[in-house]
Amino acid sequence: MLDLKLLQKHGDVVQDGLAKRNSDIDLARFQELDAKRRSILGEVETLKSERNKASGLVAKAKRAGEDASDLIATLSTTSDRIKELDKQAAEVSAGVNDFLLTLPNVPHESVPVGKDENDNTLLSMWGDKPEFDFEPRDHHDLGVALDGLDFERAAKIAGARFAVYKGWAARLERALAAFMLDIHTGEHGYTEVMPPVIVNRQTMTGTGQLPKFGEDLFGLTGTDKDYFLIPTAEVPVTNLHSEETLAETDLPISYCAYTPCFRSEAGSYGKDTKGIIRQHQFQKVELVHFTRPEDSYDQLEKLREHAEEILKRLGLHYRVVTLCTGDMGFAAAKTYDIEVWLPSQDTYREISSCSNCEDFQARRANIRYRPTGAKKSGLPHTLNGSGLAVGRTFVAILENYQQADGSVVIPEALRPYMGGIDKIG
């Protein structure tokens, strides 16, 4: 959510930011609504002030045993008017709020302006493409041939876009998660968190999934609760501190969480239908930071480096791109995507997305912090990034480490987590 004051005083800045995001939202309707809200509020607050004073007089009179029926009669009228105005104010405020909840974040000034993913800019590259003296196979065929991935049975028990991991594959998934968590908690200073993967509507609204993107989510039916499956651990972990005021000395707070993620993948029919690149359920290690506003862009660089470190240790070739204004997510002010090389597709695919949401989510979720010595509290910045998407890391390992005989070599760093084996197949 954007700062109401920013919209009131610098609507042009917001309108400009929206334009860069290819949004055609018109702020005029908002300005009108907000002016109405403020005018009603001014009137009703004056009336309330009068009512409070008169109420005190009634109390005084009653205590003195005097008659106050005249006063009470006057108050009755005032009170009716207040009720009416309060109701109007609530309606208009709800309208203002609903509108605010649909506005995306304003891009940071360092973000390249562009229309879509073709305008993203290359930040860096690491490693080299592996060379094969044979035609590399894709992870789907490798996984099936090595009896690790079973799509047919997954389709039987659940449907399309699900997979069963068996034997070495299940072990590899678990090994990758443990490997990532150990590095982030042991070397990068993160605190591991295991949150609920089912959350309520308020939580989904806090990070920005709702009210606009409900079609991307799985909701739970057959219960009178308003429950949703999380699309990323960013949702429960960022909301961990919703409705709280943190001390400045608490910051930065850094959490990592390994959770399943659920996405309906509405509107992606026909995309990545083969294999486990795009699933309804996948596992991810997520990194989440709460920082002071002045520290958040330094923290974004660190966050990106933490995610990159995993790929370096696994020896996987990747590149980093800065997302342009037109390609960024709803809540982000700036985003780096880390893309890993996939030989079968002869291209780079997203394996991590690291974003600084600035105070956008903090304002929605009412996460505050109090600068040391300050009277007023402020809004911390929140950041999140994958570190990494485990399923896609699984894919990258299979494809990049495959051998001519159809076997797959286990990267050195991962062997302790795989019971010491150095090869699958």
Place this chain on the structure above:
RNA sequence: GGAGGGAUGGCCGAGCGGUUGAAGGCGGUGGUCUUGAAAACCACUGACGGGGUGACUCGUCCGGGGGUUCGAAUCCCUCUCCCUCCGCCA
């Protein structure tokens, strides 16, 4: 699932329908005293939003929402969460 009990400021804990934003205590901050510290004593100490350069001022908030009333922390309804007992269960 059944029965009962709760939710008040950073924490504990009072609170007759009428100067109660809320007693008291703890904690915190400042001060007095002291060589220093502790103790003791004194003062200050909630959040959010609006207005004013400022001293300041107005409004809202006692788990959430709704209702009764001139007036609600206090009465009624409802929801959520927590606790105790029974049942079921990993």
